[in-house]
Amino acid sequence: MxxxxxxxxxxxxxxxxxxxxxxxxxxxxxxxxxxxxxxxxxxxxxxxxxxxxxxxxxxxxxxxxxxxxxxxxxxxxxxxxxxxxxxxEDFGENTFTSLLAAGENEKKLYLLATDFLIDLHSRPLNQTVPNNLEQYTLNKFIAEVSLLTDWFVPAFNNWRLSEKSKLEYELKWRQLIGLDLGVPQNLVLRDYHVDNLMRLEGRVGIAACGLLDFQDAVVGPVTYDLISLIEDARRDVSIETAESVKKNYLSAFPNICPNQFRRSMAVLGAQRHAKVIGIFTRLCVRDKKMVYLEHIPRVWRLFENACNHPELSIMKTWIDENIPAKYRCIPEGLAASC
Incomplete structure (x- = not known):
């Protein structure tokens, strides 16, 4: 032993x-x-x-x-x-992921997860945020999106970004994330998706939504966990379910401007997808965890879609000029080297 x-x-x-x-x-x-x-x-x-x-x-x-x-x-x-x-405590084996794989109703599970966020975000900040919790600062956002240029790009043997391109990338993100996103701040669990949610038998309402993997929680925009839920790196969420989630959330918060809500979802979604592409690459290169590579094409599609929002035109332009479509994939030979 x-x-x-x-x-x-x-x-x-x-x-x-x-x-x-x-x-x-x-x-x-x-x-x-x-x-x-x-x-x-x-x-x-x-x-x-x-x-x-x-x-x-x-x-x-x-x-x-x-x-x-x-x-x-x-x-x-x-x-x-x-x-x-x-x-x-052992919550059992009913992760949302396993329930969905077994044919459970997607919309029902996602709306349960949304109801939890609605309840959390309905409470005052001084109640939902524990003392001395870290803020989701601009520099933290920037450090995360830099994972794309620090890990994903170098995974290609025949392609590099110039230092000028990297600087432009950071400056454009600072411009985007520095915007007033127009949504409140609250507790952000940060990895709020179906792998980390469980349905607990014998509990009713939002108590039936078991929570896992929240140790990286910070104070940040309320839409971060919502976009993490419906733009999942690991599975495709139906358009109908995603729209129902957004509709239910907005109906609970009539003071949030729908346009600002959509803008914040696009900006934070793009930021998260850029980060995740870098993280999944790092997990392979550094930690020899290959299983995440298969999700990179999906995350690139989500990233591209988020950048179609008018507010993200500067990021769409940078991507089109610096990361050709042929490189928006699993880096060739990466799996073999992990």
Whole structure:
């Protein structure tokens, strides 16, 4: 048994789970690992977050805050921050992703997810945002979109951007994100999509919407999580469902101007898609996680579509001049090198 496994076993012994069956679950884009624990009719999830690679404090903080607001984040049974180990409530296996794959009604699930956002955004900022939570600053947005030029572009062997082009890219993003997006600020979970949402049996209303993977939460525009939901990097969302989500959200907030709402969705959608293209490339090159590459063509389509909004004409022009259509794909040979 390795050192880390001995540490985990000791943690389980201290917290009364030493005899539990341990089943490894599928990983995510982080360095965390998850295990389902079963022991005499009871269950839990073990989060293993090596402290030299991941910190559990943000997850614990947001989980407890969401629960204090009455939302369905997992209960924390035990945690050792220094070791990077947490015992969580087991929400089961009904992720929205698995339910959709089994033929569940798409619109119904997406509207449940929207109802949670509506409830969250209906509350005052001083209630929904925990103390000292990081702001989604302009510099943070810029650092994220730079992942496209820092990771995706260099993945091509025969193509580079000039330093002038990179500078123009950043300046155009600063111009776009520096706009008054015309929507309120609130708690942004940041990875709000069907892989991180669960339907919880026996709970009603928005309590049936289980929340996962929110440790990167910040204070930012309310439309960020909404665009993350309906412009998913991993699956195609029907136009009908996406329009229903936007309609329901807007009807709940009549003070939000529909034009500003659509503009903010376009700008934040484009920003997120640029970031994700870079992240998926980095996951392959740096972390040897190839599974995300297959989604890059979809994310490029979403990025291009967002840039068709009139407010994003400057970004559309930059892309057309600097990233030819033949490069808006999985970089050739990248999968073989990962």
């Amino acid at each position: 390795g050192k880390r496994q001995k540490t985990i076993q000791r943690f389980l012994e201290i917290n009364g789970w030493s005899n539990a069956e341990r089943i490894k679950l599928g990983g995510d884009a982080s360095f965390r690992s998850y295990y389902r624990l079963k022991d005499k009719g009871r269950g839990a999830i073990l989060m293993d977050a090596p402290p030299d690679l991941e910190q559990v404090d943000p997850f614990l903080k947001i989980a407890r805050h969401l629960k204090s607001l009455g939302y369905s984040a997992p209960s924390i049974f035990a945690a050792n921050r220094g070791l990077g180990l947490v015992l969580l």
